[in-house]
Amino acid sequence: MTVPAAGSDGTAGTPDADGTPDAPPGGTGESAELTLRVLGALLREDVVGLRSGSVPVDGPDGVWLRRPTTGHDALLLPVRSDGFQCVWAPRLPLLRRESDGTVVSGCDAVLAALRALADPVDRGGFDTFAEECRQTLATVRLHTGTQEEVLALLAERHGADPARWTGLFAGLAHDTLAARLDHPVYPTARGRSGLVPRQLRAYAPEFHPRFALRWIALPADAVTLRGALPGPRPSELGLRGLDDSHVALPVHPLSVGAPLRAALRDAVLDGAAVLADRSHLDVVPTLSMRTVALADTPRVHLKLPLATSTLGSLNRRTIKPGTLVDGAAGQRLLQSVIDREPRFRRTVLLADESRYAHAGHELLAVLLRRYPSGLDDAVVVPAAALLGRAPGGRMLLDHLADRFYGGDPLALLDAWFTVLFDWQTTLFAYGIALESHQQNVSLVLDERKGRPRMRLLLKDNDGPRVNIDRLRATLGPGAPDPAVFDDPRVVCHDDGPVVDLFTTITVHLCAGAYAFALARLERAPLRRLLGLVRERLSEAVGRWEGGPGEPGTVLREHVLDAARLPIKAMVTAGTLLAKDRSGASDINKHYTTGPNYLLRGV
Template sequence: MTAPVTTEHSTTEHGTTEHGSAEGKLVVRVLSALLREDVVGLRTRSTVVERPDGRWLRLPVGAADGAPGDDDALLLPVGDDGYQCELAARLPLLQRESDGARFLTCDAILATLAQLADPTDRAGFDAFAEECRQTLVTVRLHDATRDEAATGLTGRYGSSPAAWTGLAGGLAHDTLAARLDHPVYPTGRGRLGLTDDQLRLYAPEFHPTLALRTLALPRDAVTVQGPDTWLSPSAAGLPELEGTHLALPVHPLTFGAPLMEALRATGLEGRAVLAERAHPEVVPTLSMRTVALTSDPALHLKLPLATATLGLRNRRTIKPGTLVDGAAGQRLIETVIAREPRFRETILHADETRYAHAGHELLAVLCRRYPAGLDNAVVLPMAALLSRAPDGRLLCDHLAERFYGGRTTTLLDAVLTLLFDWQTTLFGYGIALESHQQNISLVLDEHAHRPRLRLLLKDNDGPRINTARMRSALGQQAPDPAEFDDARIFGDSDGPVVDLFTTITVHLCAGAYAFGLARHGRAPLDVLLRLVRDRLGEAVARLGTGPGEPGNVLRRQVLDAARLPVKAMVSAGTLLTKERSGAADINKHYTTGPNYLLPGV
């Protein structure tokens, strides 16, 4: 082990930032993510250095002046973490050993680390630096408009978010969630290429009302699933095209140059008609590209956007094949629920069987219809649970106060019990869903004088399925893989299914809340992690734990595993090309981290 480094020499600071500022917080999140994903060997090539203020990692970088035998190093102060990585970055941030130079901004840190990367990867570091800059602008905008947003929500929906009911009230909960950081991806609030004005006009954190545009295309150019009455040109003010064309709604951010480029690419430029009338009026949901009709909040339109979130390559367009997969995934879930009566009243699903596209990822739309009967229920994405209500309190505390006697951990217990029962049951059928915090909504109301919790699902276009296990469980009801577009969905082993179950259901929908509530002082971390393990263990036990049975697989590979798969989102999404990362799917590219569910960890 290298001896502790002294700081008696002069110090140069590259970039300046206040530690408690928006940029200071972002820098710590970015460094922690790079450490977790072992970017340039930060985790595996470093050695531990003990200093008076705690642990540091020392990463050799070679001689600063190229002289042999005069190796320099980067020093990173770290502390205990445990959520997907043993360690996390801390203040006073990255330093160079030879001269004590400190790198305090994302630009300075990424420029320094890029020099250690393969030359073919350096463009990815530049792209991630831009992502950080965009995110910092957005976070500062959020900070500056916090009171304005809170006043707008309370004026429209009332002072208590636990009384924001129905799918219209759910849009207000989306606004709260949009102002919260992603639990893993450090620049989750950034949207590449959008200005402050565009965010105010179209982003869910500002709860704007906007009007869509309409593009009429010849019928023979459009693939439609389900009835096409919702694509009527007359509703867009083009009655003369009724019968010959179909009218696709277009998001205003896509309406200009991106749309014209798509029309040229498909040979439709001279055959398309752009309606002058802006219609209908909508409100953005948490995903931003999906909007809810103000006249009918149960009807959502998912529209392609020419931007990216959670990584440069995570474009917000809509590949036509994902529409096919979403509808097929919905049918599969409905098949399982029909065989599992206890979920018929507790697992709800949006209908995603109506869609249209013209063979291009910017010429597509999904028409999503939510189930009826939710007007008196509180409907919120899981992603909103740890958000700040207008009065500054956590949203989950408001919900616990109304439904669970003020006991936030009891609310979490109820969520985990149903979530794990449902997701482990799916695993028994060989299925794991990409049902992360944005794709699962909680539905809370009173039923028979008791609190009732249900889960509302959407966006099931990216599952992983063990074909053999699914066919064994469903028999003739098992779908043909040809019903899906993406061949990566199906495999002949449990491995990809376990990876998705762990990274989505365990990490994002359970572990994130244990660590988050502990951070907010709602209960000790060990108590909350024991709750997660106990509820998952109970659900796993219902599957049977004999050799080869699904419960045995989950016990060995999740509950009792030494390490767990962890998404390497920054590497696959921005830093590395697919060729360099080897990621067949940028949202399912993994490294490993500690198993925080092990007893005594």
């Protein structure tokens, strides 16, 4: 077998200053970058044996993986050493057929080549993923073409320095920066199924728009209501004679039309519901898009179902009524830990998610989220925005470091990891792990007595894992009954699911991803960045260490010193395979394993 050398056909693919590979012939920079990300995810998740069924071979330009196909042919994938959830990461020229040296480039061609290796029953998933990739590429190109326009808009509305974007309303501009970044793991996260550029410009957070909500009047006896919701009575929407019999629920404009009509039919409400022609309440989208902030009261957010998918075709952006119950229960549980561990009253803030309404259908629901008061002078930044490009071209992390940490981005990361790991390891000691990824946890930065203060702000607590046995041992009679959670998957009786969630969310997405990203940008050596992650995690784990079975001992054995770590198989569970084929009971918590980049000496 002969592995081709890099040559004048562009296969060397040197990175630009922003870390994006040069475009190979026949493709744009965005196309090549997306294809690399897609191949990286498929390699991590070992789709069609791309990792386990391949043999590494040395070529003139480095290592290639040889995956046999049919007959005497094979696919050749050039790789470089990586370590973030996989030993290898793909590099240009993407993929070659061994028999004739043909370069297979672009997501369509790559997925077609791999689709041929899949079980016939699974090939439809590859077709769906190919469409997901096409939607994402169109969105990425839209982002590229509008980047300067949007940054100028943010600077005009909120000021040129994002470290001075204080308060919750200006914080929505940080969401806009985050929405223009790729997910650390899922390769097509910027795509939203079924939405076209016109709709993205009007409603997506990356464009920082403002729009008015639609409203529907539903029979009061069909609506489950927990707490008061902001909004008008039906008569204020021009719907006469319904104030005594109906309740008005907000509807996202993108759900009006066929999705809403189908939901009303499914809920047997189509004859009794009345959609108001009049819009009411101006809102601004947050990073999650389906959640919007009231423009005049930015402390109040409304989470509204959308008939679209992100992070996988099976990952619908609707709201199952049970998740509203679980979010409220999760918030109460976190508050009980804070009450028992008073130091977190100074470092952890919780959004209130106890008020909601639904009519028994995932498109007829709303969550009211209310943020704490006292944040007008603080900079509130979703963790997902830290590496975003701000007005003027610099990284948001650098602006924040300049204002709060003497111009040292690593000092800011150090403070972030210290608070993050202290909180999350304490939760683990109580038997709890949260789905508190980069979108669900924000940094709250301000100054107190002339010194920077770092706090965390958490939301969306509906998908935890709770080891009820450990929780009962720590909370005693105060431990909640497992029945408070609607989703039976929340509660378990051992540490395994809790360790998996802790590792894949807190360690990988909220810490490791930053270390590898900043190292790729040559901001600091990878060894130094990973050393910081390990040191702060080790300190936090040490507070809970003891004999066998103690929480710190479990975390040291299964995270810090484990040979391999769990990683999310998001593409497999979210798009490529049906649940009965993947075996995923929860598509957001379906795992494989990868190398442990936290081991000493790595």
